[in-house]
Amino acid sequence: MHPLAYEHLKRVLADGKVIGSDDTCDYYPCHFTGQDCTWCFCPFYPCAVLQTGGEWVKMKTGGFIWSCSNCLWIHRPEVAAALMHEFIKLGIDSVETLQKRTEELPVILLRLKYQAEK
Ligand code: SF4
Numbered sequence: 825m826h827p828l829a830y831e832h833l834k835r836v837l838a839d840g841k842v843i844g845s846d847d848t849c850d851y852y853p854c855h856f857t858g859q860d861c862t863w864c865f866c867p868f869y870p871c872a873v874l875q876t877g878g879e880w881v882k883m884k885t886g887g888f889i890w891s892c893s894n895c896l897w898i899h900r901p902e903v904a905a906a907l908m909h910e911f912i913k914l915g916i917d918s919v920e921t922l923q924k925r926t927e928e929l930p931v932i933l934l935r936l937k938y939q940a941e942k
Pocket residue numbers: 866867868869870871872873876877878879891892895897898
């Protein structure tokens with residue numbers, strides 16, 4: 825995990841509450857006005873779920889990388905809050921725990937997507 829992602833997720837998971845819109849950030853709004861910035865460093869990365877808006881993009885070197893540029897989903901306030909609620913419910917309250925339980929993340933993502941679309 826990138827050190828910036830580690831530090832961000834460490835703080836967010838320890839706080840156990842969503843950040844909301846962080847208009848102190850130089851990059852805000854990187855997706856849309858009113859976005860929730862809690863999962864700026866997405867714990868699902870790279871999710872490889874096209875329904876999020878993410879996509880594989882070709883690099884100059886020829887390989888592919890997962891791009892989150894068009895993913896608005898994780899920044900919707902209700903989704904950000906639902907994910908925080910889910911992590912608290914499941915006892916995922918630190919980066920270390922998150923890293924030990926990565927196999928659960930695809931199921932969590934799909935459950936949240938399904939709930940959001942009901
Ligand atoms: S596409 Fe969205 S949900 Fe998937 S890893 Fe990127 S930010 Fe997270």
